[in-house]
Amino acid sequence: MLPPDTSVFGDPDALAGAAADRLVAAVATAPTERVAICLSGGSTPKRLYELLAASPRRDMLAWERVHWFWGDERCVAPDDADSNYRLARNAMLAHAPVPSDNVHRIAGEAGWDRAAASYGSELKGFYGAETLEPDRPLFSLVLLGLGQDGHTASLFPDRHEVDEQDAWAVGIPEASLEPFVPRVSLTIPVLSSARTVLFLAAGASKQVRLDEVARGHDLPPNRIRAQGERLWYVDRAAVGPE
Numbered sequence: 001m002l003p004p005d006t007s008v009f010g011d012p013d014a015l016a017g018a019a020a021d022r023l024v025a026a027v028a029t030a031p032t033e034r035v036a037i038c039l040s041g042g043s044t045p046k047r048l049y050e051l052l053a054a055s056p057r058r059d060m061l062a063w064e065r066v067h068w069f070w071g072d073e074r075c076v077a078p079d080d081a082d083s084n085y086r087l088a089r090n091a092m093l094a095h096a097p098v099p100s101d102n103v104h105r106i107a108g109e110a111g112w113d114r115a116a117a118s119y120g121s122e123l124k125g126f127y128g129a130e131t132l133e134p135d136r137p138l139f140s141l142v143l144l145g146l147g148q149d150g151h152t153a154s155l156f157p158d159r160h161e162v163d164e165q166d167a168w169a170v171g172i173p174e175a176s177l178e179p180f181v182p183r184v185s186l187t188i189p190v191l192s193s194a195r196t197v198l199f200l201a202a203g204a205s206k207q208v209r210l211d212e213v214a215r216g217h218d219l220p221p222n223r224i225r226a227q228g229e230r231l232w233y234v235d236r237a238a239v240g241p242e
């Protein structure tokens with residue numbers, strides 16, 4: 001079984017290309033001059049990021065308008081192999097005309113509590129308000145992955161951070177899946193403040209959890225709504241036996 005609004009692609013490369021096109025379109029159709037995009041961590045989006053920084057998409061994206069945020073970060077140095085920022089920088093940001101002020105890195109190395117508090121302030125400062133307005137989404141597009149345990153961003157199943165409704169970002173002292181380092185994650189209301197939420201899932205290891213999401217299990221991805229589209233892009237391997 002698949003969630004509603006799921007597109008199935010033959011392989012991870014086709015999935016990455018379609019996701020890159022969706023991101024380019026989200027920027028092109030954004031009603032605001034500044035466009036906030038929330039990036040995912042993990043390994044799945046790497047190819048997507050590489051495609052955005054390569055021709056022809058590199059020339060299609062209005063880089064000066066786009067502000068890059070992260071849905072979560074590991075509490076490691078920015079040049080650490082586990083850093084979600086490092087993944088996006090090496091695959092995309094370092095290879096495109098990205099104004100440095102447009103990169104809003106989560107400073108995970110400051111520790112989960114301080115990093116979560118300061119990132120929440122940074123998000124509010126960019127948004128220009130202390131509370132999210134239902135008809136004014138913070139993000140044009142939020143990219144999210146699906147962990148083998150059903151987590152998304154760094155919101156792990158059956159953990160209290162999933163229920164957080166007030167803070168814009170939370171610290172997670174112990175991750176439930178590798179890398180077992182403290183994390184910072186945006187919360188459900190903030191990840192839902194989006195014109196489009198696009199989940200990416202590739203590989204057979206995601207079959208079980210994708211099916212559980214499709215069946216409405218109370219997993220973090222099912223807590224996330226969007227003001228507009230809530231889409232799943234998956235590859236053939238992630239689709240279990242019908």
Ligand code: 6PG
Pocket residue numbers: 040041042043044045072073074084144145146147148151152153154
């Ligand atoms: C993280 C990611 C996480 C990721 C999933 C899927 O910091 O770990 O943000 O939510 O999206 O774990 O990871 P893969 O793409 O590596 O399967």
